[in-house]
Amino acid sequence: MTDLKKNTPTTSNLWQTEDIRAMQLSMRWRTPIAILRSIVMLGLDALMLYGSWTIADRIGIVTSGSHLALTTAPIVAITIGTLAASGFYGTDDKLHRFAKLFKALTLAQVVILIAAFFYQPGLWWVSRLVFIIAWLLNFVSIGLARFLFDSVNIQLRKHYPIFKQSIVLVGHPEDIEKVRKLLDRSQQFRIDSTIDLSVWDIHTQLEQMIARIRARKVSEVFICSQQLIDNQIILFWNLKAAGIHLRMVPTDLQLPQRSAEIKMIEEIPTVRFKSLPIFGISFWLKRIFDLTASSILLIVLSPLLITIAIVVNKTSSGSIFYKQDRVGLKGHRFKVWKFRTMVANANELQQALEAQNEVKGGVLFKIKEDPRITKVGKFLRKYSLDELPQLFNVLQGQMSLVGPRPLAIRDYELSIQNTEQFTHDRFLRYEVLPGVTGLWQVKGRASTDSEEIFYWDMVYILQWSLALDVKILLATIKVVLLREGSY
Template sequence: MTDLKKTNPTTGSSWQTEDIRAMNLSMRWRTPLVVLRSIVLLILDTLMLCASWTIADRIGIVTSGSYTVHPIAPILAITIGTLAASGFYGTDDKLHRFAKLFKALTLAQVVILIAAFFNQPGVWWVSRLVFIIAWLLNFTFIGLARFLFDILNIQLRKHYPIFQQAIVLMGYPADIEKVRNLLDRSQQFRVDSTIDLSVWDIQTQLEPIVTRIRSRKVSEVFICSQQPIDNQIIFFWNLKAAGVHLRMVPTDLQLPQRSAETKMIEEVPTVRFKSLPIFGISFWLKRLFDTIASSLLLIVLSPLLLAIAIVIKKTSRGSIFYKQDRVGLKGHRFKVWKFRTMVENASELQKELEAQNEVKGGVLFKIKADPRITKVGRFLRKYSLDELPQLINVLQGQMSLVGPRPLAVRDYELSIQNSEQFARDRFLRYEVLPGVTGLWQVKGRASTDSEEIFYWDMIYILHWSLALDLKILLETIKVVLLREGSY
């Protein structure tokens, strides 16, 4: 990686150095990758739409008409067109975005319904059952296909940096480091070079800075520090003329960690943040989803649960289940259900092992080679099978399928002993139901840093949606099957 502060800047004007009708080298270099991804997504969506409507036809009942099968071409045109208009073939990351995808596909179905009504309904109209099944399958198939495509994208970026977007970071060292840490988690961008504003003077060296940025094959410049620019229009114009986008990352501003949208007041752009979503009717929608899903899972998994119970009873002394006091909603204590994975006197032995705790800060207790774990218990933990009885807690309303990790009483009491170490905003985690799985389990499961654990808890609370819950559940399956970060 090249640090631009170590390069001798060249002099000369960068004003109008390129025809606005030209496409710069970096854009030519990136265009094939962007086009290829859009083509792959287009083919993927087309296949999923064909599959969903074909299955819907087989399941549903076609109403009277001269044709028994509706033409797929206009349906594909309307749906693909709606997805394109909603930005699903753009350059943004996370192209499955379940909530937005659901809205776009619902809009497409409405348009199809209107078109069918006005275009000879007796010729290509289908029954309401077929229409509803196709609508649900469209969302399921396309959402799942795009979710798997995103996972493949992330893996490709990890192993092949060419698939990452090359960018330049511009700001002061501390701010650049904050943004670099953020980008390391996303895997979407690759830092090609940096401009250290403690060395470069953006007021007097603006043109050399622009010249250096234009010489790199980058797609964007991230402004990491709130540094005023006298000639900001010229700076912005020259970057755009070179096909380089400009992005502001407000590291110094204490902005809410919420989804935001840009709104204009006269000619001034402002940022509006949405309110927290996990209140009122949203809570009860989440609770309804938890109740239905946990009931179905308990029924489907009952043979597996019975087999695990028998193995535990046959291989070690003690009860089948382990019940431990945990701190849940509003600080209320409840007993969490788990399959027993340790020896019978594990709680007493923990006091002797406190010195070996691997979690930084000591708020949580975790040891990789914990001697208290049985052989069967180690297998159950590896695949998170010991957590399955917590579906009972979900059914009882003490837990949710997805949420922050429920702390043991010992961990909770340690966390509040020093209010300076345990930031006040972390108490928000007790304003929601704790979960069987959560963002920490799928993002930082191998981490032994309590700061990172609480970080992912807060991200989940501030960005909650049913779509996010579904995404976390799907990613949990992947993490468990790949045994990522299991203890």
């Protein structure tokens, strides 16, 4: 990554703005990697659509005289076109968003119905059963394929930066640093260079700045200090003419926000955030899900729970279960259940080990080679089997399957020592039920920075949905099996 200094060579055709009718303009911002990604997604969707309609044709009953095989290609073309018009072949991550995907596929089915009516007026093109089965299979297969594709894509970006989108950051150094930290978490973008607005005069050097951005051949520009740019429309117009996307990043927002949409009031663009989750009906939907899932898990895992209890009892002295006071919803204390993984006097020994705490900020207590852990305890912790008794906490309504981890009393008291920071930031952790697992466990489980832990807690609270809970539970299984970040 480099800073774009004033002595960088400029292009000779600085203000030769592209003709807006140029066909190649809309594709210029796409890097070869972005083009390849879109092609792969398009091919994957086409394959899933063809397979779904073929399976539906075999399962359902095709009406007499129909030839579905001859019309599969138009069906796929219509659906792909609808997905493209809905923005499903862009560069953003999480293009499998299920609600948006369901709407797009439903629209495609309506278009197919209309086309079928004009193709064979008065006749059902295929049986209703085939049509409904194909509709459901399209949603399931494309949603699953895109989820897996995005997961693979994220892993590729972690190990090979060439797969990240190249961008330029424009703003004041402090704002650029804030955005840099946010982007480091996303793994989606690679910061090619920065433009420091404390060095550049945006009023007199806008032309040179745009020329240097164009010379970098990046896909997008992120404006980190929007308040310093008066002539934003000129910047936007010239970047778009160069085939470069523009994003405004509100660095003043300290917490991750809810999903938002742009709404126009007359000629004024406004950003409207969706209502906060986990309230009212949403809370009870989450609670019903917790009760159902935890009951099923306890029944299925009962042989394993009994086996672990016997092994813990036989291999070390002390009780089978370890119960510790934790802070939960609204700051109320409760006893969390775990299989005992430490020696009987572990709490007394902790004070002598405080100096070895590896968590930055000291809010949590973690040591990789903790001498208090028993041999069986090491195995149970490695695969998080010691956490299974917390399913009983879920049944009692003290915890949820997914949520911020409940802090021990020692950790809670340390977290609120700075009252001002606690009031404005961290209190939201105690406005929801704590969880057996959470977003931190699957995103930053190996992190020893307490600020990182609180960040992922806030992301979960403000972005909650049942779909996110299911995703975190599935990701937890992967993290546990691969032993990622386990102590």
